[in-house]
Amino acid sequence: MKEKYLPSVAEGSCWAAFGLTEAGAGSDAAGIKTTAVLDGDEWVLNGTKQWITNGGEAQIYTIIALTNPEKGIRGASLFLVEDGDPGFTYGKKEDKMGIRASATRELIMKDCRIPKDRLIGKKGTGFITVMKTLDVSRPSIAALAVGLGQAALDEAVVYAKQRVQFDKPIISFQAVQHMLADMAIQVEAARSLVYGTARHIDAHPKDMSKSSSMCKVFATDMAMKVTTDAVQVMGGYGYMKEYPVEKMMRDAKILQIYEGTNQIQRNVIGQELNKEYA
Numbered sequence: 550m551k552e553k554y555l556p557s558v559a560e561g562s563c564w565a566a567f568g569l570t571e572a573g574a575g576s577d578a579a580g581i582k583t584t585a586v587l588d589g590d591e592w593v594l595n596g597t598k599q600w601i602t603n604g605g606e607a608q609i610y611t612i613i614a615l616t617n618p619e620k621g622i623r624g625a626s627l628f629l630v631e632d633g634d635p636g637f638t639y640g641k642k643e644d645k646m647g648i649r650a651s652a653t654r655e656l657i658m659k660d661c662r663i664p665k666d667r668l669i670g671k672k673g674t675g676f677i678t679v680m681k682t683l684d685v686s687r688p689s690i691a692a693l694a695v696g697l698g699q700a701a702l703d704e705a706v707v708y709a710k711q712r713v714q715f716d717k718p719i720i721s722f723q724a725v726q727h728m729l730a731d732m733a734i735q736v737e738a739a740r741s742l743v744y745g746t747a748r749h750i751d752a753h754p755k756d757m758s759k760s761s762s763m764c765k766v767f768a769t770d771m772a773m774k775v776t777t778d779a780v781q782v783m784g785g786y787g788y789m790k791e792y793p794v795e796k797m798m799r800d801a802k803i804l805q806i807y808e809g810t811n812q813i814q815r816n817v818i819g820q821e822l823n824k825e826y827a
């Protein structure tokens with residue numbers, strides 16, 4: 550199987566997607582209903598994954614499904630499903646508030662048959678693998694947030710230097726300077742946290758859930774605040790589509806929602822603190 554995928558990955562032509570969420574299983578990811586049953590040399594998958602990034606564009610899909618439904622999520626396993634597999638289709642492209650250049654679709658599996666060796670890891674370890682994967686991937690959402698915050702700050706500063714009101718560039722008003730200063734402080738703090746968390750993860754700690762969640766929450770809340778403030782600094786022009794900050798503000802919102810909402814991240818941090826101070 551490895552030989553089959555590695556060349557196209559190396560060429561940069563292989564897109565991947567991650568299918569966890571279902572209509573009834575968002576924050577409560579343990580509520581998934583998709584099943585996988587072994588039939589001879591093939592797994593047969595049934596279920597629908599919702600709002601999957603790169604859905605319909607990717608060639609390979611990591612799908613979590615119940616292989617032992619009586620055990621609930623402890624009986625879940627991970628599979629590799631390929632574009633074109635029999636019984637595997639897509640829903641319509643979602644019409645979203647932001648990140649509109651990124652396709653989001655349903656993944657529909659109706660008696661979807663895949664070879665037996667497409668099971669990833671051991672049967673029954675799917676949920677643990679998914680949770681560990683999210684621990685590592687969340688700081689990458691935080692990194693996106695830092696880029697977005699920095700871009701919004703850049704736009705706001707350039708604009709504030711050019712825009713003249715009351716015969717002065719608006720950057721000369723202390724109220725505007727303080728907004729820009731706060732934006733810069735927040736972006737820099739988030740950047741430091743992302744690098745710090747990345748170093749922490751590179752050291753392969755036993756548990757990284759708390760640091761990963763803290764990083765995601767701080768940076769993505771920062772991106773929402775800084776992009777909103779960039780629109781404010783630019784006034785009515787910031788609200789118009791001619792300038793990029795309204796798009797940045799719309800794009801920032803998803804960062805607080807996907808890869809686990811910021812409320813769920815705060816739950817994780819709180820639970821870890823409770824354990825640490827036991």
Ligand SMILES: Cc1cc2nc3c(=O)[nH]c(=O)nc-3n(C[C@H](O)[C@H](O)[C@H](O)COP(=O)(O)OP(=O)(O)OC[C@H]3O[C@@H](n4cnc5c(N)ncnc54)[C@H](O)[C@@H]3O)c2cc1C
Nearest residue numbers: 567568569570575576600601602653806807808809810812
């Ligand atoms: C554009 C987009 C792309 C996505 N891409 C993917 C993808 O590639 N793969 C994938 O698997 N999923 C993907 N998702 C799904 C995403 O991860 C979920 O939307 C997210 O986890 C939240 O689930 P939900 O939307 O069902 O919200 P819900 O779980 O219904 O939550 C609604 C609200 O209730 C709050 N809430 C729920 N439970 C609790 C609790 N216990 N404590 C406190 N607050 C709580 C939430 O924080 C939220 O504010 C994507 C979603 C979107 C919108």
